Amino acid sequence: MNAVVRRRIIADRIARGLIVFATVLVVAILAWILAILVYKGFSAFKPTLFTENTPPPGEAGGLANAIVGSLLLVGVAMLVATPIGILAGTYLNEYGRGSWLSSVVRFVNDVLLAKPSILAGLFIYEIIVAPSGGFSGWAGSAALAIIAIPVVVRTTEDMLDLVPSSMREAAHALGASRARVITSVSYRSARVGITTGIILALARIAGETAPLLFTSLNNQFFSTDMSGTIANLPVMIFQFAMSPYDDWQALAWAGALIITLAVLALSILSRIFQRTAK
């Protein structure tokens, strides 16, 4: 074995060693984060989390108001984002294919996908909170919807793209009109994939904190009134974690665990759907 070959083999061993080391290191750190979260979250876990409201410092309590508030905020946001996202995705893949408008929309949508979420909060503050004179659940949902729409648009477009043109052609040949082909053939065949997009969008907004800071705010009490401030898990976690009180910090960990489990469950669900879609 000559010197050059030996040097190349040594370089390869070193590089592979570093790559394996880096992967193990990162996996270990991420496992560390999850382990802490599970440990601290489960220590604070008790059934009353789901039945009692957030307490004043020093008293026992739960997260019922925050959980209900989060479900409301996310639910309303998805009710708005889903139709808009699906229709826009339909335009991109069905009507506007190849047009300059759809390339512009696609580009803008990709940028929106990655825009800092705090900007959505400021935007909604400017157009809803400030003019209407107060923080509200509606504003919080609007901010979340703005984050969810690009996710739905992107997945809908991708999934419609997987529908074979021969199916559309067959429907056209039977005399079906364009809108009829889209609603009865394309949607039906991409149904699972489009659902994946909705679940992904849910997972994306479930843990968003920054856009809610200046829109829905938080509320110590139980409320389902979307026109006032409303309790929600992410902002509760932020406030309680930053507080000096041990019980509040424990509740923050419990809330963080609930949110992470929800997001992971949604992500896994979307993967299962995706597998059946392809």
Next chain:
Amino acid sequence: MALVDRQRVATSSAAGDSRRSVRFFNGSAFERAFAGLCLAAALFVLLILGGFFVSLTIGAWPALAKFGPAFVWTTTWNPVTGVFGALPAIAGTLITSAIAIVIAVPLAFAIAIFITQLAPEWLRQPLGVAIELLAAIPSIIYGMWGLFVFAPVFRTFVQAPIIALFDNVPVLSSIFSGPAIGIGMATAGVVLAIMILPFIAAVMRDVIATVPKRLKESGYAIGATDWEVARAIIIPNCAGGLTGAVFLGLGRALGETMAVTFIIGNANRITANIFAPSNTIASTIANEFQEAYTDMHSSALIALGLLLFVITFIVLALARLMLKRISS
């Protein structure tokens, strides 16, 4: 006869890229309504981006009118005296993001190479899925972990030894100076790195997967080692896509709010000491917006938001242009 012709147009155009040639508004009321709704929804996406820009500009106007372009390079941010300059927040944002990128990019690339090239077949899929799932964890979790778990560890095992090590070295002693308090720009940068790592790795894995198999195989066929294939074939072949992945990660790091707000220390000052508390654009907004009592203070915070909007737009647009070839 006309109907048949129209159907033929529709059929033949559906096959190729010329589907646009089907006229929008032909046919029944449902046809028109549906096509109109789709177009409206697509325009709404444009409207969102336009709305961001217009509303932030209007909100920022009082501050921009008062301070002018000097807003960007003024080093004082003082709500009490009403003097607002963005430089402390800009500096904090750039320093934390730079730390995050420097740490995250090599590690993310290593993971992507491991998953696509080195890992045994049975490990590739689960590891890839795990990385993608981790990329979906809300950033507030990383913030909490950073504050309660990582900051004390970082203080004891990294900050204190480094400060002691460079105590008498010129220049370095001012970049790494005490006291070691755990929170600050360096901690925020490291936590940001950990947060964007799975995301960058997942994108890089997809990019590397687009390198044609026969190129890699021809490399191995002439006797190249794994590392030589990675360095001389994979990297040059998808350099644009890899850069796009880095820019996407940078876009995340620049605008990340929650992971940073917990651990940056909330101090509006400029310092070369990377262990010192500071503020980023996003953390300044998150910390102060609700408590801004003067209109000028709110307006200055929105002006910061506008700056963040412009910076991230440029970074994300570049990322998209570089990744375009990959996705299409």
